[in-house]
Amino acid sequence: MSESVKLSFPVLADDFSHAGEASGSLKRTLKKLGIDMEVIRRVSIAVYEGEINMVIHADGGVIDAEISAESIEVWLRDKGPGIKDVELAMQEGYSTARDHIRALGFGAGMGLPNIKKYTDEMSIETEIGVGTTVYLKVNIT
């Protein structure tokens, strides 16, 4: 891969049946590019966690990905409510998910910790009332 590949996916708010389509298409692209299966798995899970957070906690948004020979970088941007206390949100078990969301199997408070676990780099930029950007990077080698 001499030049990097750039992809962009919209994510709709409150759309649980389609949540996972952005991470799913990214996964298919990574497979086509012949990237290592373990790397693909780590990226897919991390991006799905971010995607589902955009659906549940924000009003949807846009996922941008850049694939180069060295790494896969992803930006998950939303214009949702923002995160008040990022350190708290990063803790395993912390969740503000409501009961109807929990009934679907979400709300364990493990999503952001999973993103950290499966990536080589992760950061969160957030502002109350403005939105949140989750950045993640997985190295290929």
Place this chain on the structure above:
Amino acid sequence: MTVKELANNINAKILAGNNGVENEVTCGYCGDLLSWVMGRAKESSAWVTVMGNVNAVAVAVLADISCIVLAENSALDEDAKIKADEHDIPILRTDIPQYELCVAIEKLLK
């Protein structure tokens, strides 16, 4: 063991994802909280759960899970069935309770 062999051994019905029945199962995981599953389940797992919704199928797709095994005759949503067929994720179902089912699968995998 393949998903098909697993299904035969535990007397489970295959409700969806028939194109994936030759998937290899090497280990198992049990749980209903989706992020927990994504954090802990290994690839090629048989995933025992009562969560038969479309989000569970998305998790199985993204985490390279070999099959979903619905315990205690739990319900499979219609949109979940469609997604499982689309992505070749086999969904098995049995009336065995979750704990006994895991024990049975573990014995088979040993």
